[in-house]
Amino acid sequence: MTTRKTDMQATTTVSRRRFLRLSASAGLSSLILAACGTSPEPAAQPTAQPAAPATSAPAVTGNTSAPAPGPIDLNAAGGMDALIEAAKKEAELSTIALPDSWANYGEIKKVFFERYPFLKHNDLNPDGSSAQEIEAIKANMGNNGPQNPDVIDVGFTWGDTAKAEGLLQPYKVSTWDSIPDSMKDPDGYWYADYYGVMAFEVNTAVVSNIPQDWSDLLKPEYKGQIALSGDPTGSGQAINSVWAAALANGGSLDNAEPGLQFFKQLNDMGNLLPVIAKPATIAQGETPITLRWDYNALANRDETAGNPEIAIVIPKSGTLAGVYVQAISAYAPRPHAARLWMEFLYSDEGQLLWLKGYATPARFDDLKARNVIPQDLLAKLPQTDVKVSIPTAEQINKASDVITKGWPTIVGTKVE
Amino acid sequence: MTKRASPWAWLWFIITGIYFFVPLFATAQFSLRAKRDELSLLAYQNVLNSPAFVSSFMFSFQTALITIIVSALLIVPTVYWVQLRLPRLRPVIEIFTLLPIVVPAVVLVFALIRSYNRTMLTDSRNGTYVLLIGAYVMLSFPYMYRAVDTGLRAINVRTLTEAAQSLGAGWFTILFRIIFPNIYIALLSGAFVTFAIVMGEFTIASLLSQPAFGPYMALLSGSKVYEPSALAIISFALTWAAIGLLQLVGRRLPGRIQLVGGR
Amino acid sequence: MAKILRAESQPTGIGTIANKVPWAWLGVVPFFLFVMAFLFYPAFSIVVRSFFDQSGNFTFQNIIDLNQPFIRASYWFTIQLSAVTALIGGLLGFLLAYALTLGKLPEGIRSLMLTFSGVASNFAGVPLAFAFVATLGQLGVVTQALRSIGISIYPTFSLYSFWGLTITYVYFQIPLMVLIMVPALDGLRTEWREAAESLGATPLQYWRHIALPILLPSILGTMALLFGNAFGAHATAFALTGGGTKGTVVTLLIGAQLSSDALSNPGLGNALALGMIVIMLITIGIYSWMRQLAERWQSG
Numbered sequence: 001m002t003t004r005k006t007d008m009q010a011t012t013t014v015s016r017r018r019f020l021r022l023s024a025s026a027g028l029s030s031l032i033l034a035a036c037g038t039s040p041e042p043a044a045q046p047t048a049q050p051a052a053p054a055t056s057a058p059a060v061t062g063n064t065s066a067p068a069p070g071p072i073d074l075n076a077a078g079g080m081d082a083l084i085e086a087a088k089k090e091a092e093l094s095t096i097a098l099p100d101s102w103a104n105y106g107e108i109k110k111v112f113f114e115r116y117p118f119l120k121h122n123d124l125n126p127d128g129s130s131a132q133e134i135e136a137i138k139a140n141m142g143n144n145g146p147q148n149p150d151v152i153d154v155g156f157t158w159g160d161t162a163k164a165e166g167l168l169q170p171y172k173v174s175t176w177d178s179i180p181d182s183m184k185d186p187d188g189y190w191y192a193d194y195y196g197v198m199a200f201e202v203n204t205a206v207v208s209n210i211p212q213d214w215s216d217l218l219k220p221e222y223k224g225q226i227a228l229s230g231d232p233t234g235s236g237q238a239i240n241s242v243w244a245a246a247l248a249n250g251g252s253l254d255n256a257e258p259g260l261q262f263f264k265q266l267n268d269m270g271n272l273l274p275v276i277a278k279p280a281t282i283a284q285g286e287t288p289i290t291l292r293w294d295y296n297a298l299a300n301r302d303e304t305a306g307n308p309e310i311a312i313v314i315p316k317s318g319t320l321a322g323v324y325v326q327a328i329s330a331y332a333p334r335p336h337a338a339r340l341w342m343e344f345l346y347s348d349e350g351q352l353l354w355l356k357g358y359a360t361p362a363r364f365d366d367l368k369a370r371n372v373i374p375q376d377l378l379a380k381l382p383q384t385d386v387k388v389s390i391p392t393a394e395q396i397n398k399a400s401d402v403i404t405k406g407w408p409t410i411v412g413t414k415v416e
Numbered sequence: 417m418t419k420r421a422s423p424w425a426w427l428w429f430i431i432t433g434i435y436f437f438v439p440l441f442a443t444a445q446f447s448l449r450a451k452r453d454e455l456s457l458l459a460y461q462n463v464l465n466s467p468a469f470v471s472s473f474m475f476s477f478q479t480a481l482i483t484i485i486v487s488a489l490l491i492v493p494t495v496y497w498v499q500l501r502l503p504r505l506r507p508v509i510e511i512f513t514l515l516p517i518v519v520p521a522v523v524l525v526f527a528l529i530r531s532y533n534r535t536m537l538t539d540s541r542n543g544t545y546v547l548l549i550g551a552y553v554m555l556s557f558p559y560m561y562r563a564v565d566t567g568l569r570a571i572n573v574r575t576l577t578e579a580a581q582s583l584g585a586g587w588f589t590i591l592f593r594i595i596f597p598n599i600y601i602a603l604l605s606g607a608f609v610t611f612a613i614v615m616g617e618f619t620i621a622s623l624l625s626q627p628a629f630g631p632y633m634a635l636l637s638g639s640k641v642y643e644p645s646a647l648a649i650i651s652f653a654l655t656w657a658a659i660g661l662l663q664l665v666g667r668r669l670p671g672r673i674q675l676v677g678g679r
Numbered sequence: 680m681a682k683i684l685r686a687e688s689q690p691t692g693i694g695t696i697a698n699k700v701p702w703a704w705l706g707v708v709p710f711f712l713f714v715m716a717f718l719f720y721p722a723f724s725i726v727v728r729s730f731f732d733q734s735g736n737f738t739f740q741n742i743i744d745l746n747q748p749f750i751r752a753s754y755w756f757t758i759q760l761s762a763v764t765a766l767i768g769g770l771l772g773f774l775l776a777y778a779l780t781l782g783k784l785p786e787g788i789r790s791l792m793l794t795f796s797g798v799a800s801n802f803a804g805v806p807l808a809f810a811f812v813a814t815l816g817q818l819g820v821v822t823q824a825l826r827s828i829g830i831s832i833y834p835t836f837s838l839y840s841f842w843g844l845t846i847t848y849v850y851f852q853i854p855l856m857v858l859i860m861v862p863a864l865d866g867l868r869t870e871w872r873e874a875a876e877s878l879g880a881t882p883l884q885y886w887r888h889i890a891l892p893i894l895l896p897s898i899l900g901t902m903a904l905l906f907g908n909a910f911g912a913h914a915t916a917f918a919l920t921g922g923g924t925k926g927t928v929v930t931l932l933i934g935a936q937l938s939s940d941a942l943s944n945p946g947l948g949n950a951l952a953l954g955m956i957v958i959m960l961i962t963i964g965i966y967s968w969m970r971q972l973a974e975r976w977q978s979g
Contacts, residue, residue, distance in 0.1 A: 094625065099635070100635060101640075122625045123631075123635070124622060124623060124625055125619070125622040125623050125631075126622070126631075126634065126635050127634055128622075128623075131937065131943060131945075132522065132623075132937075135526055135937075135945075136526075136623065139526045139529040139530045139533070140529055140533065140538065141533065142533055142534045143529075143533050143534055143538035143539050144539045144540075145538045145539050145540055145541070145543060145544055145625070146540075146541050146544070146625040147529065147538070147544055147623060147624045147625040148538075206818075224817055224833070224834070231917070231931065231934070231935060233931075233932070233935035234934060234935035234936075234943065270834070273839065274839045274919070274920045275808075275812070275838075275839055275918070275919055275920070276917065276918055278644075278805070278809075279640065279641040280446070280641055280642070280644055280645065280809055281809065281812060282641075283641045283642070284446055284809075284812065284813060284816070284818065285817075285818040286812050286816040286817060286818060286819075300641070303640065303641060304641050306452060307449070307450070307451065307452035307641075308452075404935070404943070408749040408932075409748075409749055420783065421778075421782055421783040421784045421785065422782050422783065424778070424782065425777075425778035425779075425782025425783065425784050426778075426784070428774055428775060428778045428782070429775070429778055429779075429784060429788065429792075432771065432775050432853065435850075436795070436799060436850070438814055438820065438821060439807070439810035439811055439813070439814045439850065440810065441820070442810060442813035442814040442819065442820040442821075443806070443809065443810045443813055445813070445820065446813050490709055490710050490713055491710070493706055493707070493709075493710075494706070494707045494709075494710040496706075497706040497707050498707065501706075502704070502707070505707065507963070507967050509707075509710075510900070510903075510963055510966075510967070511960065511963055512711075512714045512718065514903065514904065514907050514959060514963055515718060515722060515956065515959065516718055517904075517907040517908060517910070517911040517959070518907060518910060518911045518952070518955045518956055518959045519718070519721055519722055519725065519911075519952065519956075520911075520913060520930065520933055520934070520937070520952060521913075522934075522937055523721060523724075523725060523937065523949075523952060524721045527720060527721030527724045527725075528717065528720075528721060530724070531720045531721075531724075550713070550716065550717040551717060553713070553717070554713075554714075554717045554718050557714075558904055558907065558908075559800075559855070559904070562859050562900055562901055562904045563858065563859050563862070565897070565900065566859050566860075566862055566863045566897040566900070566901070567862045567863075567866075569863070569866070569896065569897060570862055570863055570865065570866020570867075571866065587706075599862075601861070601862045601865065602859075602862040604793075605793070605797075605858040605859060605861070605862060608793070608794065608796070608797025608798075608800075608858060609797055609800050609801065609855065609858060611797065612797055612798050612800060612801035612802075613801050615801075616801050616803075616804075644805075644806070644809070645806075645809065645813075648806035648809075648810070651806075652798055652802065655797075655798045656794055656795060656797075656798045659794045659797040659798060660790075660794045663790065663793070663794055
């Protein structure tokens, strides 16, 4: 049992076999080191690294500059057939952070890839956040692998920041003019795809007295029943829940602070649960009142199909719209396939598919004016005349800042 | 020497058994509620009928096996050497094998992509597959290391080595025909954990665009109500069966030396 | 015995010269290369990027920001949670491992538990969280069963509190301990126990002087692993307390900075991860020190 130091020098014969084995591993090791030398080595990295993640200049100052951007619109691409031909050569398309149940992306993806079967779909990280999408572009600059995203769908404020960091390339879809100006970048770098409003999703098997407004949530009968569907320090959906509450409690698009106070009250009363609500927890009854985007809530209602019954309520005293934007990565290895995707999304067909998922598409007004929307689809949309506020990018940034910083200190201070 | 188990052992087994069983039961019970007011296997049918179920499961199965082999080949000689000749390296090795737990998967995968960017490792699905294996082997290190270290401790490494050497065996023989077979139970423990990790992992697989079981499960979980619970039960059962298979195969490893008597 | 063997294997031939060169180090080269390639760089990039802010300027601000009350509270909460679940999981797991080996449960039960532990050790994240919601949540199976016999565990108990998280975490801690301790307990030869008994030792003495000293390094090492396991656990904590109103786990804070929909501060996220690495290093240091104590006890 004793291991004295002398034992360590315990003698062993070095057999020829062992010698050969050692030299082989030494040789192999040096080969590996040489191979690694072609890529940035850990030792060399400290100087190169700071430039890459932190880019404030419009052009990326890292090791690689963006490839020349693709055609700016369909004409420059030579028309739809030329675009399809070019996309055929690229043979795949990588999307990121597109969950199936979010705004009917499941069907959108299915229709698109069935229409263009020569494109292989790389469905990256469906549950990802906007930050991860941007990080994926930055980390994959310059490579051609399937993990390099071609197109992104991010929160509204990310459009301008990504543009400023040189991560996007512009493209104006053929229906460009019918997208409202407030919903797109004038140079074509990003463009809104859809928006929804904040709603309550209620499991009526557990909650018989359905809350109609924010103030109702404060009633003691809802103790331990209310939950957010994300983390308010990071999830866009949760942040907007807090902001929407602010609108109903004396706040405004410029002042999200009352939302934090409201949730503090909700938490102190015990009405708020810290768990992240999912369709399963709603149906099981643990989180029978959940705050989420109306399109998600409505899609979930359809999915559960009465098992149990779900009611969707758009709170009367105010709600706000959360807008998401599409963009093509400046480093997209498959820029033509990306353009094909955009053309599809912004065609009447694509826009109606989003509407089918209960998300209001960017070209909604144009579609309505031309009477292109099927009657039954219009009828299924929630009929509401609640005032909907659409914030600007500065307002979103300010409110997000207030909420993400304020949440842990104002609402979540109790550590048991 | 009594061969019968003590009643206390049975009692403890039953108590912990209940603790492990009840949450699984609750999940299963929920998954049977796919049809209103009646027990139904609808959720299970939906899961098993999905196109990618079998292919993603087999992909991850294969990935897990490769990971286990690479991990074992790296860890066992290292631990062996450290225990035998380089005890001062032990703290260093332990640091290196415990750190992977603390690095968030998201950080790990983006750092890997960045560092191997513009090499062939990021240019194709095969290249990123290598990155995937590398990341998974790193993730398995904490558990493999601890299992192998414990296993080697339980056999007398020094005596076995010296005895083998005095019979003229070289290092390769010692490692592969003596050490490996004698720690196979410990190795299997590490292999089990590694297997489960690889089957369930989804962040890295998804961001490296690999058609693995984890991303497939995550895709399903986000949208459905009852299917995720059905999937959890199915995946639990399948992984358990696969691990049982591993154990059966492991039993047939030749060359186990039974050390009888004292030292 | 060791002395005799040593005398019999004197250096010969190439051996003498070779032993002056640290050949043994080459045996661990593949491992180190691998670690450098697949771990060192990401860990290093965490360290480096903690010192940069959102505009790319070098700064200590992220590290300084770690000193905010709620971040300090998160670290402390996480450390407590990890330590408690490591201890509880370690103890209960050891008892189960004992029952399976020295408690002489049948071979079939042992196989069952070992393979089950393999799966259960990784049953975490959303599926585990939901399993416990379905069990101990407000409408959970156990909650309702208790309610039907008159015991109401709510509101005093909450699944989303420290103890609720502990009960959930232990589900994957116990199996890990079992998996690693079973081979270790197998290594305790029955002959030693018989020898001890024949020399008049009581079971307690056997454990104190023979079995426990042999097992202690492995037990300590596995507890350190369990600590790390809980410390790095992200998905389970996220699912159960991602709404973040009760105690927050540090991995959630990291997630918020690195995986956000709002503009966030990746530098802070990396600084938080750096903090976790430092704490892990300290833990390993403590564990190493305890091991040295144990080994001294064993040989003394």
